[in-house]
Amino acid sequence: MLTTRYLFEDLMVGTRHTSRGWLIMIVAMSLWPWLSVQAASLSGKIDVTDRRDRPQTAEYMVIYYRPDDSVDLTEREQTVVMQTRNKNFEPRVLPVTAGSTVNFPNLDPILHNVFSNSGQNRFDAGLYSEGPGASQRFENPGLVRVYCNVHQNMVGHILMLDTPFYTVADVTGRWQLDNLPEGSGTLYVWHERAKPVIQKQSVQGDRQVDLTLVLSKPIRPAHKNKFGKSYRDRRGQRGRY
Amino acid sequence: MDDTRTGGLSLGSVIFLVAALLVLLAVGIPAVINYQQGASTAAFEVIQALSRSASTRSYIERQRERELELLAVSLATEPYFISYVDEAMQGSLFGDVAISSQSINDQLIERRNESGFDLAMVFDTEGALLGHSERLFDGEWFDEAPQIATALDTLTLTTGLWQDSGQFYQFSVVPMDSGEVVFALLGVGLLIDQAYIDEIERVTGAEQVLLAGDRVIASTLPLNDTDQLIARITATEGGVAETETDQRLQLPSGEWALNVSAFSDQVEGLTAISLISVDRLLATQKAQLSTLMFSALGALALGLVLSLVLARWIARPVSRLVDAAARASAGDYQVHTTDTGTREVRQLAGSFDRLLQDLRDKQDMEEYVADLSRYLPDPTIDHSNSASVDAAIREPERATLALIGLDLMRFDQHIQGDASQRIRSFQGFLAQAAEISHSLGGRLESIYGHRAVIGFAGADAVEQSLMFASHMVSRESRQQPSLALVYGDVDRGVVRAGASSGGVVLGKTSAQLDQLLQDASVGQLLMSPAARERVTRSDAALTLTPSIQRGRLSGKKYYALSRMELAGVREQALSAERALETTRIDGESISNSPGMEVFPGDILAGRYDLLSVLGRGGMGRVYKAWDKELQDFVAVKTLLPEIARNTQYLEQLKDEIKLARKITHVNVVRTYDFGSFQEMPYITMEYVRGMTLRYLMKQRSKLPFSAALRICRQVCAGLQVAHEQAVVHRDLKPENVILEANGNAKLMDFGLAGLVDKLTSDQSGGMFMGTVLYSAPEQMTGSDLTPAADVYAFGVMMYELFLGKKPFDSSAVMLEVYQAKVNEQYTPPSEHWAEISDDLSRVITTCLRHDAGERFKSARVLLNQLLELQS
Structure with missing residues (x-):
């Protein structure tokens, strides 16, 4: 029940942010069409498996493409939101261009903290109660893992990308990157449970790239206490002491 | 003594054995039970102690595991740590993963130092080692390690045994996740080392040895004990086996109980051995048991000694009694028993003493009576079963006698059976003949063959002879004798030839008797001329x-009387006696009215065959008689016809008899019945062979003390029974005490005295005519009598018996006697007998108090006093 609701909410939130992302991207692309030497696109489907090759589904697969030629991101700074609600960071995964500012409003009636140890993007917003909360500008590209130091289970992944070409696959694993500059570059697929898939690509016209992602990191089983053991077991054992 | 009774164990041995057995059981059983309980308790204690230590160890291990898990979990869920490790693992978004093991190692060392665990490791989700707190590493994989594989598989906390660098750890592996995505495994371990084992030993109290296979990880035992233990265990088939039960093992330092188990539920590969020193555990118990055994042995020894003492204490007086009894049974009555021992033994000894005393007295008495009996006069000697001629008291003499001979030559014709029956029957005949002759003043002179000769002396010798003959033929018997009567001078005496002796009558007259007897027919009496002359002389009483x-044989002519004529002699005699009015009472006539008279040979009331006259008294005569109904001898006392004629007297007599009949005692002559025959009342009584005490006292003025005391006690016992039946004797005196041949004294004539008093005083105008000497003062004044009157008479009798003198002069005028009694003027006993004991003297003088209230109240009190006197 809990899982179902969680996934549902997660899905809903993700969808909303994803549509906003799309909007931003479309506006940006329409504003600076001259920057692209020639528009090309990459699309494909990601087959997700576990380590034993069993097919899986996965959310928040972030696909981004970094052309070998650098891209100027100075005008692409944004302000995005990663809110804390129901002891979760929403969205759980947030790809954004580097230099963007992330607001961390607290929608829960309890104290939350937001911190990260991720390299140069490390920060600690301290504890704050319900309200607009902290906001942090991340200058450096890289993965920013955001934690709450009072809620061990809360984690958010902010992908500070040094490229504007990124997208999130849908639940079936389909994705598409448009308006890519032709030329060589590197295609990344990131998922928090998998080692990133990194592939050199030569982008020209519309190319289909089918990829396989192996979810190497398992999900902690549900209905376990923080020891990872069944509540029932622990209760049962307690009587022995 | 009977031989079969002398075998077997002595009383002392039996008491000792039983007491010893009881002591043995009383001490031994609790000791054995205690010992066994102690042993089983000890064994149980060993098991308990082992079990306790195992539980405690298990508890400690679980606590430690829990502590470890807590450490692992709290570390694995600590956001900063997660963030740090995650960060160290993930590297950059845009390049190859560059895991900073150095950072992780550093973090693990930091955390180890903070939290106190001994080992921490981080693995990635593939099982690759990413961090190690203790050592350097390079590309180690642990995906095959069971604990890691399990953790990766289940993604749950697992705890187990971890071996690293040759050391063992309790090791918990916990998945680390960020937002439920497991990105690493954290392993945290606590070292299993000597310090840990020491702690367990300290808490559980049991020595601990920890083995990995047969390798010792840690041990709290001394080194050589540990080595020995390992040697033993490895020598066992199958190596170390887990066991819950109590195992014992002998090690250099002593005996140990051990318990082998896996180190913990979750840690396999390590074997934990708990050891408890049996010696140390049981030391207290052994000390208690040995104390118990020593005290039991001590108690046993003491108990045995006590039972020996007890046995001797009980048995010694008893064996003395046994000796005394054995000597007494052998005839020695001069034994004195002990007064030591228990109350029962003392009582027994006392009773035995009294019994012996009684036997001594009886022996004395029997000797005394036997001695005296030689002087007994004829009437008091019972001839009923003895027809022998009393030779001892017969002096040879020349006398003019009427001799009557009896010949039973055809006696055996009528007797069936063997010789002894015939002889007994003959003896019975002679006994009867002797009785009748005695009653008529004659005596048995001689017995020879089937003939007996009876002699009568005196003026009426021939008449008495004929009376005797008349009695003999009147008997309703088929055994009729032939008879002969002679008269003349004969020499009579006793001859002895060897061991036998016999009376003889010598002379011509005697020869005549033989001649006549030969010619006499059965039932016929032949007489000599001299005898005939006496019969037919003018003044003869008989016609x-x-x-x-x-x-019968010679055909000579003789004067003869037929059986019929002889039988008529008695009729003539009876009528003559009535005419002569010859009733005498102690030589003094008190009655002029002749009543119905009976004589030996008469059958009274168709029942009592009067055999002889035993005595004559104030009331009438006393006969010995054969009760044909009961087939027994009885004494018949005829009473004066005046009593029968006076209804008041008769009723009083009947009342007295009724009471007297109730008295049944060995010291009382039993009163049987009251009857009346032709206006003559009579009483039947028990027939007693013996002599009166008066007779005895005449022979010996003073009796031996023990004999006198014995007689007194017996008479008093009889008197006591009478008093308890509310019967007062009223006429207690030596004449009324009969001594049997065995020395037993019997009191007679209960209840009759009062009647005599009444009768005589009526006749003498209110004057007292009783036995002056013995009567109490109040009896002489005619007051109502109580048992105390008998006590007074008893006192007078005792005075006479013990001192041989009368306290008062019986020949004095009655008034003087009365005054002497009232003033208690008699010679003090001690003047007659200087050695008299104060007690006896007091008893006698108390009896002789003139005031009835000051005497002993009854014979019971008196008897108690007499019994307390030392004989």
Whole structure:
């Protein structure tokens, strides 16, 4: 029940942010069409498996493409939101261009903290109660893992990308990157449970790239206490002491 | 003594054995039970202690595991740590993963130092080692390690045994996740080392040895014990086996109980051995047990000694009694028993003493009576079963006698059976003949063959002879004798030839008797001329005319009387006696009115065959008689006809008899019945052979003390029974005490005295005519009598018996005697007998108090006093 609701909410939130992302991207692309030497696109489907090759589904697969030629991101700074609600960071995964500012409003009636140890993007917003909360500008590209130091289970992944070409696959694993500059570059697929898939690509016209992602990191089983053991077991054992 | 009774164990041995057995059981059983309980308790204690230590160890291990898990989990869920490790693992978004093991190692060392665990490791989700707190590493994989594989598989906390660098750890592996995505495994370990084992030993109290296979990880045992233990265990088939039960093992330092188990539920590969020193555990118990055994042995020894003492204490007086009894049974009555021992033994000894005393007295008495009996006069000697001629008291003399001979030559014709029956029957005949002759003043002179000769002396010798003959033929018997009567001078005496002796009558007259007896027919009496002359002389009392008959054998002519004529003699005698009014009471006539008289040979009331006159008294005569109904001898006492004529007297007499009949005692002559025959009342009583105490006292003025005391006690016992039946004797005196041949004294004539008093005082105008000497003062004044009157009479009798003198002069005028009694003027006993004991003297003088209230109240009190006197 809990899982179902969680996934549902997660899905809903993700969808909303994803549509906003799309909007931003479309506006940006329409504003600076001259920057692209020639528009090309990459699309494909990601087959997700576990380590034993069993097919899986996965959310928040972030696909981004970094052309070998650098891209100027100075005008692409944004302000995005990663809110804390129901002891979760929403969205759980947030790809954004580097230099963007992330607001961390607290929608829960309890104290939350937001911190990260991720390299140069490390920060600690301290504890704050319900309200607009902290906001942090991340200058450096890289993965920013955001934690709450009072809620061990809360984690958010902010992908500070040094490229504007990124997208999130849908639940079936389909994705598409448009308006890519032709030329060589590197295609990344990131998922928090998998080692990133990194592939050199030569982008020209519309190319289909089918990829396989192996979810190497398992999900902690549900209905376990923080020891990872069944509540029932622990209760049962307690009587022995 | 009977031999079969002398075998077997002595009383002392039996008491000792039983007491010893009881002591043995009483001490031994609890000791054995205690010992066994102690042993089983000890064994149980060993198991308990082992079990306790195992539980405690298990508890400690679990606590430690829990502590470890807590450490692992709290570390694995600590956001900063997660963030740090995650960060160290993930590297950059845009390049190859560059895991900073150095950072992780550093973090693990930091955390180890903070939290106190001994080992921390981080693995990635593939099982690759990413961090190690203790050592350097390079590309190690642990995906095959069971604990890691399990953790990766289940993604749950697992705890187990971890071996690293040759050391063992309790090791918990916990998945680390960020937002439920497991990105690493954290392993945290606590070292299993000597310090840990020491702690367990300290808490559980049991020595601990920890083995990995047969390798010792840690041990709290001394080194050589540990080595020995390992040697033993490895020598066992199958190596170390887990066991819950109590195992014992002998090690250099002593005996140990051990318990082998896996180190913990979750840690396999390590074997934990708990050891408890049996010696140390049981030391207290052994000390208690040995104390118990020593005290039990001590108690046993003491108990045995006590039972020996007890046995001797009980048995010694008893064996003394046994000796005394054995000597007494052998005839020695001069034994004195002990007064030591228990109350029962003392009582027994006392009773035995009294019994012996009684036997001594009885022996004395029997000797005394036997001695005296030689002087007994004829009437008091019982001839009923003895027809022998009393030779001892017969002095040879020349006398003019009427001799009557009896010949039972055809006696055996009528007797069935063997010789002894015939002899007994003959003896019975002679006994009867002797009785009748005695009653008529004659005596048995001689017995020879089937003949007996009876002699009568005196003026009426021939008449008495004929009376005797009349009695003999009147008997309703088929055994009729032939008879002969002679008269003349004979020499009579006793001859002895060897061991036998016999009375003889010598002389011509005696020869005549033989001649006549030969010619006499059965039932016929032949008499000599001299005898006939006496019969037919003018002043003869009898009117008889002997006829002349021819002799049976010789055919000579003799004066003869037929059986019928002889039978008529008694009739003549009876009528003559009535005419002569010859009733005498102690030589003094008190009655002029002749009543119905009976004589030996008469059958009273168709029942009592009067055999002889035993005595004559104030009331009438006393006969010995044969009760044909009961087939027993009885004494018949005829009473004065005046009593029968006076209804008041008769009723009083009947009342007295009724009471007297109730008295049944060995020291009382039993009163049987009251009857009346032709206006003559009579009483039947128990027939007693013996002599009166008066007779005895005449022979010996003073009796031996023990004999006198014995007689007194017996008489008093009889008197006591009477008093308890509310019967007062009223006429207690030596004449009324009969001594049997065995020395037993019997009191007689209960209840009759009062009647005599009444009768005589009525006749003498209110004057007291009783036995002056013995009567109490109040009896002499005619007051109502109580048992105390008998006590007074008893006192007078005792005075006489013990001192041989009368306290008062019986020949004095009655008034003087009365005054002497009232003033208690008698010679103090001690003047007659200087050695008299104060007690006896007091008893006698108390009896002789003139005031009835000051005497002993009854014979019971008196008897108690007499019994307390030392004989």
